Amino acid sequence: MRTERLPTLEDVARMAGVSRATVSRVINGIRNVDPQLHEVVWDAVGRTGYVPNRLARSLVTRRTGTVALVVSDSETHDDDPFMGRFFADPYFGRVVGGLMSVLRGKGVQLALQIVGTDDQRKRLVGDLRNGQADGAIVLSLPPIDPLPRMLTEGGVPAVLIGRPAEPVPIDYVDLANDTGATLAADHLLARGCQRIAMISGPADVPASSDRIAGFRRSMARRGHGWVPTEPGNFTRDSGETAMRALLTANPELDGVFAANDLMALGALAALREAGRSVPADVAVVGFDDSSAAVAASPALTTIRHPLEDMAAEAARLLLARIEDPAMRVSSVIYEPALITRASA
Amino acid sequence: MRTERLPTLEDVARMAGVSRATVSRVINGIRNVDPQLHEVVWDAVGRTGYVPNRLARSLVTRRTGTVALVVSDSETHDDDPFMGRFFADPYFGRVVGGLMSVLRGKGVQLALQIVGTDDQRKRLVGDLRNGQADGAIVLSLPPIDPLPRMLTEGGVPAVLIGRPAEPVPIDYVDLANDTGATLAADHLLARGCQRIAMISGPADVPASSDRIAGFRRSMARRGHGWVPTEPGNFTRDSGETAMRALLTANPELDGVFAANDLMALGALAALREAGRSVPADVAVVGFDDSSAAVAASPALTTIRHPLEDMAAEAARLLLARIEDPAMRVSSVIYEPALITRASA
DNA sequence: TAACACTCGGAAAGCGCTCTCCCATCCCCG
DNA sequence: CGGGGATGGGAGAGCGCTTTCCGAGTGTTA
The missing domain is CATH 1.10.260.40 (lambda repressor-like DNA-binding domains)
Incomplete structure (x- = not known):
């Protein structure tokens, strides 16, 4: 007992x-x-x-064998369904899986922390400085987030997944989002699409703005100076709504790039509803290569996002920084790849 | 610094x-x-x-304000891709989301622990007894798993999600899996299907065997003594394979119940490939009402599994047990519901 | 006014562990 | 045979906190 x-x-x-x-x-x-x-x-x-007794041991060694996975959210109420959606999205699980693939072998455990308010952020940094965990992997959701800076200033070993919105001297891993968008543009163009639109994510988060910029740049270079764009918020429903709006404004559309698979799924639904066949009438390219991409019908042509690998690298980076806090700040950028399936 | x-x-x-x-x-x-x-x-x-300093405080108060989320896996190698699949599956994220919805408000944090070997299980229980965490939420994957018993014998507050395979006096929350399967059978029968098959999960895990039993019982009661059944392992691909096998053996089939949505998705693909239209030729019912269900086309008729609610309840139960270790052992069973969409 | 009950701050004993000193051996070499 | 350097074990000082115990001060009642 x-x-x-x-x-x-x-x-x-x-x-x-x-x-x-x-x-x-x-x-x-x-x-x-x-x-x-x-x-x-x-x-x-x-x-x-x-x-x-690990606690007692940690108290004197100042090492806990624990790494925090911090989800930094912009404030909303506790019962906001957003967090639920966030966790249900494969994104979260893939990150955890990638992290664990590295941490598990080292006997390091993961502690989940969610912070919504600046007050919580402050407390979190305080706890981390006190050796609550040896370091932190940060998933920063809000467009501008003080957390990365707070962590570096507090001297807490930390690695971001996704680049920080404002320049902060902190380690991070990221995807070459712009290259991914370029891949999508080139593919759509190569298959002969003439009137191409984009369903983007919110313009203020880096991953999203990079995709927009990459796509536009690539299109412009190929003579398409103007790309009809409708913003969504990365949910399926927002993709469906955006697609409908796009269709209304540009009925002659024959190609769409959605900034993530979930929105592409919504687009597929809107297109079906509008009686357009995919890819014959309208070609659709998604982004992420999530499990939803294969499940869709037609299966989604998409941009592969090696999230597990990125998370694993983030874990390795963090472990290295914990080992040597003076290590030079570094970032690792992964290259996306086009996965051709049925939708484009 | x-x-x-x-x-x-x-x-x-x-x-x-x-x-x-x-x-x-x-x-x-x-x-x-x-x-x-x-x-x-x-x-x-x-x-x-x-x-x-939380560590120092915990050392004396014997309270950590942390709850462990333990994933008890049957042994496989560290680099086994299974864990990756497990995390990528919405199941994991939904559980985390449900747990956090309760824990977050109480300022309790979640520490992720994965155990594969009995040795790891032993160490885990030791750490928990030492106050590494105040209690544990357990996701037990292997058909027979010594962990639940080890936890109760060690006097560690713990709550299982999904009933234990062998009777152990431990708190748990579960879904009335058999009722869910009954719902599926009734729906298939009600829409006039005559030749109904099942794609089951592995027969040795409780959730899966309950679904098999419930389905068979319900079918038998309605005069269908024999249900062609093909086992899968809850992955999309296994569902596809199983569907093909079922189709070969029973070409005249007009209804299928898959024990989870992922396998139903695979079944959909196999049916499309075989030129059967859904639901006209073959009706398909899934299980879980995961996000994949809506994304599928046709959208999946499925059995809703209130996983978030269950996880939230598990968290509440655990918190209560931590507060009062002498509390009577209890279990909460959730009722599933039929969600009718396009596939059946 | 004496006796007693409260109230509230401080001293200090731990919680279970690590790690620095220090000391006792033992061995080797000159 | 003596001295210096290894070698390896023990004593004890913390790590940062909580909490018991004590005692001083204040108020209350007969």
């Missing part, structure tokens, strides 16, 4: 007939200890069922 | 000209403290930028 005291180092030491220090040394394999004692100690550990 | 020492209680006490004890009392709002001192102390806290 929970009530009875668990064996401590002291107990093991007493049973083994040595001092606490010696047991500690044996358990941590630090310094040479007489092989005989070594054996005696391990034996006592086994007999008592001793398990080192 | 990280190197300079952070202010401690001691520092605040010195600045406020009182003892550590008093500062501690003020901060924790325990016992009455002279309003004057109260003010002085808070002022000192503000001036020093003091943040209590």
Whole structure:
């Protein structure tokens, strides 16, 4: 039962007939200890069922073997359904999966932290500075977010997934979003589309604005100076609405690039509803290559986003920075790839 | 920078000209403290930028304000892609979202733990007993899993999501899987299907076997003593394969119940490939009402699984048990609902 | 006015661990 | 045979906090 005291180092030491220090040394394999004692100690550990108390250990070593996964959200109320959507989106899971693939092997665990208000951000940074976790992986959602700067200023090892909106000397991994958009534009153009529109994400988040910029630039270079664009918010429904608006304004449209797969799915629905066949009448390209892309019908041509790999790299980067806080700040940019399926 | 020492209680006490004890009392709002001192102390806290050290606090209070989310997997190698699939599946994210909706408000954080081997399980229980976390929410994947029993025997507050395979006196929340399957059977029958097959999950996991049992029972009661069944493993591809096999063996089939949406998606693909139209030739019912269900075309008729609510309830249950370890063991079973869309 | 009950601050004992000193051996070499 | 350097174990000082115990001061009642 929970009530009875668990064996401590002291107990093991007493049973083994040595001092606490010696047991500690044996358990941590630090310094040479007489092989005989070594054996005696391990034996006592086994007999008592001793398990080192991580908390106590962390308190003195200043290492917790834990990394925080911080989701920095712009303030909304606690019961805002947004967070629910965020977690249900494969994005979150893919990040966790990528992180764990690296952390698990190192015996590092992940603590999930969600911060919405600046007050929470402050408390979080305080906790991290106090050694609550050895470092943080940050998923920064709001367009402008003070957190990255707060972390660097607090001297907390941290790695962002997705570049910071304002320049902050902090490690990050990101996708070459503009290149991805370029790939989409080129593909649409190459298959002969003449009137191409875009369903973008919110203009103020970096990943989104890069996709817009990349797409426009690439289109302009190929003689399409004007691209009808309708913003969505990365949800399926917003994609559907945007597609309808686009269709109304540009009935002769024959190609669409949606800034993520979910919106592309919505676009597919709107096109079906409007009686346009995909890809014959209108070609559609998504972004992310999420599991929804294969599930869609027609299956989505999309831009692959190696999120798991990126998250894994972020984890490695963080571990390295924890090891050597003086390490040069670095960023790793991944290249996206076009995945051709049925929709374009 | 990280190197300079952070202010401690001691520092605040010195600045406020009182003892550590008093500062501690003020901060924790325990016992009455002279309003004057109260003010002085808070002022000192503000001036020093003091943040209590959670680790140190937990060490003495034996409370961490952390709950572990344990994913108990059957052993596979670390680089097994399975875990990746698991995280990418909306299932994981929905659980996290549901848990956080409750925990966040209480200021409790979630620590992710993955255990694959019995050795890891043992270490986990040891850590939990040592107060690494106040309790655990358990996602038990393997058909037989010693973890639930280990937890109860270790006196660790824990709540399972999904009933334990073998009877263990432990709290859990679950879905009435059999009822869900019944709903599917009734719907298929009601729309006039005559030759109905099932794509099941692995027979040895409870959620899956309950769906099989419920479906068969319901069908038998309506005069269908024999239901062609093909097992899958909850992935899209396995659903596709199973559907093909089913079609080969029973070409005249006109209804299918897949034990989850992902497999239903695969079934849809196989049916399309075989030139059967859905739902005209073959009606398809899925299970889970995941986001994939709406994205599919035709949109999937499916069984709604209130996973977020279940996870939220699990969190509440765990919090209650942590508060009162002597609380009677209880389980909460959620009722599924039929969601009618286009596929059946 | 004496006796008693409260109220509230401080001293100090831990929580379970690590790690720096320090000291006792032991060995090797001059 | 003596001295210097390894080698390896123990004592004890913390890590930053909570909390018990104590005692001083104040108020209250007979």
